Amino acid sequence: MIFNSLEFAIFLPLIFFLYWFVFNKSLKAQNILLVVSSYVFYGWWDWRFLSLILFSTLVDYSIGLQLRKEEVKTKRKVLLWTSILVNLGFLGFFKYFNFFLDNFKQAFTFFGYQIDGYSLNIILPVGISFYTFQTLSYTIDVYKRKLEPSKDFISFTAFVCFFPQLVAGPIERAVNLLPQFYKKRTFNYTKAVNGLRQILWGLFKKVVIADNCAVVVNKIFANYENYNGSTLILGAVFFAFQIYGDFSGYSDIAIGTSRLFGFDLMKNFNFPYFSRDIAEFWRRWHISLSTWFRDYLYIPLGGSKGGTWMKVRNTFIIFLVSGFWHGANWTFIIWGGLNALYFLPLLLTKRNRKNTDEISKGRILPSVKDSVSILFTFAITVLAWIFFRADTVDHALNYLANILSYDLFSLPQIAPYKTLGLLFVFLTIEWLGRNNNFAIEKFGERWYKPLRWATYYLLIFSIFYFAGDQQEFIYFQF
Known part of the structure; x- marks a missing residue:
């Protein structure tokens, strides 16, 4: 279901009416309605992919609860990396499997070896890059103790699959969006x-x-x-x-x-x-993704606090990963690399915040x-x-x-x-x-x-x- 469709023009008023006039007496009922409507909204493309969202929800919800009880640092890291590997594993398989397989075969062909292999006919689930990063923000913030893990499964599920931003963002942080599902909402004209x-x-x-x-x-x-x-x-x-x-x-x-x-x-x-300038452009374009990479990748790598080599390295990492996030094609990686080249002179001359x-x-x-x-x-x-x-x-x-x-x-x-x-x-x-x-x-x-x-x-x-x-x-x- 897409926003500029007749189906959505019927769907939105219907859910709005039910939300404020039928289920308005109970916060839990409103959240259940949001979960059901979000699953209908997403399942409109292909109902089979609902299992991916549900599995990701169950994994991160369970890991969040375990992180709440666990105090041993090494075990906490194991839980964090379990979430990261599961989420990125699904993303990597559906989005990048054929890309890596094809490039692997081409690399051996370059050296004179022929490797047989067949690409899989994989259908990319709509919006998987967006909701994967959203659930990862939850687990990482819980791990860093910036957020209390959710004990309300319905609210957490609604946070993961909230239909307005499920397919193409904004990529919300759990610290901002999740608490809004806990609070009673009243209609504001x-x-x-x-x-x-x-x-x-x-x-x-x-x-x-x-x-x-x-x-x-x-x-x-x-x-x-x-x-x-x-x-x-x-x-x-x-x-x-x-x-x-x-x-x-x-x-x-x-x-x-x-x-x-x-x-x-x-x-x-x-x-x-x-x-x-290009630094200002990236503060204004796709802000939810840019800040996600800044907070969960760029800063943990050291940001721009180190020497020149670290600044150059981190800048290229952040832009190349951003390019690769957009698609399994070398065109996106080059696009990211070009933006890194644009950005570097401003960073090295300390004019990126001008x-x-x-x-x-x-x-x-x-x-x-x-x-x-x-x-x-x-x-x-x-x-x-x-x-x-x-x-x-x-x-x-x-x-x-x-x-x-x-x-x-x-x-x-x-x-x-x-x-x-x-x-x-x-x-x-x-x-x-x-x-x-x-x-x-x-x-x-x-x-x-x-x-x-x-x-x-x-x-x-x-x-x-x-x-x-x-x-x-x-x-x-x-």
């Missing part, structure tokens, strides 16, 4: 309206921006040999907005939906394409300095996105080579005026709302009610009238 507003903006990002960009991107990347350099640049730029509209749109819908049920999820995107202030504070338009910095950061980000989007490394390299052809400065062979116009409107709204949690959070709150509602209806009209061809959310494959 202001929070619900804010949630609906964020859902509306998320749908606009996905259906109007991402799906329209996808039509152009798919055409150009599939036939890049037939287009001139300027058209290929257009395709790469459109992909940058496709993936942003697609993924941040999903996060907006997830966060807004959670608010309808009385939950607060972490902010996952903070207007990343207005970043003035741009932490508000972007062009108090200005309607950015300053010349900010404009140059934003455009440069966007340009190198788009360059890296080419590897992310390409099917293979050869595809990406050939795409780049064709960009640098003799006809680079000729007019694009494709003129998607409608999509360009929509992007202009979108970026204008995002820029004006860049200091909010999402662009239209406070949009028109001082306006007369008819004008405010007219704006909402205009967005709804745009979603139906300007909708592109329906595309699956990009991050479902991760």
Whole structure:
């Protein structure tokens, strides 16, 4: 079941009604409803994968209880590593088995040996990378005594499978989300309206921006040999907005939906394409994953406190692992490596925390300095996105080579005026709302009610009238 589907349009109001008007007398009943509805939501793709979520839930719940009782350090470590190996084992098998097998065979072929082996026809469970990291955060925090282990199995199960963010995040920390399942929730009209507003903006990002960009991107990347350099640049730029509209749109819908049920999820995107350097970009892009790797991998490795070699090593580890997390393909690893190369100069010159202030504070338009910095950061980000989007490394390299052809400065062979116009409107709204949690959070709150509602209806009209061809959310494959 996807957010921009008729099924979800029926599912959400039904669960909302049951949650607040039928099961509202009991916290436990509300949590049971969330568990059942979340399993229905996830099982809509393939009910067989529900067993993976249930098994992961049972393992981490049981290990959490054992960690509560165990005081011997070595035994605590055994429990922690059991959780890590079980969770990463499932993730590794379903996501990376064929990748390692194929590369193993290719390595021996390079040295003149032929190894027979057959790749398995493995179906990647939707969202496995997200809920795996979420449950790992629980076990690690319990191990570090930052969190009391849950004794409420229903609440813990609801935390693991909470349907708004189950498939593509945000990747919530147990210390933030789990306690919310223990507390009695009362309906908050202001929070619900804010949630609906964020859902509306998320749908606009996905259906109007991402799906329209996808039509152009798919055409150009599939036939890049037939287009001139300027058209290929257009395709790469459109992909940058496709993936942003697609993924941040999903996060907006997830966060807004959670608010309808009385939950607060972490902010996952903070207007990343207005970043003035790559370090700021990574503080604003997919925040839940970036901070997860920072807290559970980068800092335990020593972070940036050691010498130059340690800083370089840790930076490459964090970005390469992040790339590999996205998919079992060398294109993602190269994408991660490029971002590490972008980041290193800022880290080594101690300028990675330079741009932490508000972007062009108090200005309607950015300053010349900010404009140059934003455009440069966007340009190198788009360059890296080419590897992310390409099917293979050869595809990406050939795409780049064709960009640098003799006809680079000729007019694009494709003129998607409608999509360009929509992007202009979108970026204008995002820029004006860049200091909010999402662009239209406070949009028109001082306006007369008819004008405010007219704006909402205009967005709804745009979603139906300007909708592109329906595309699956990009991050479902991760």
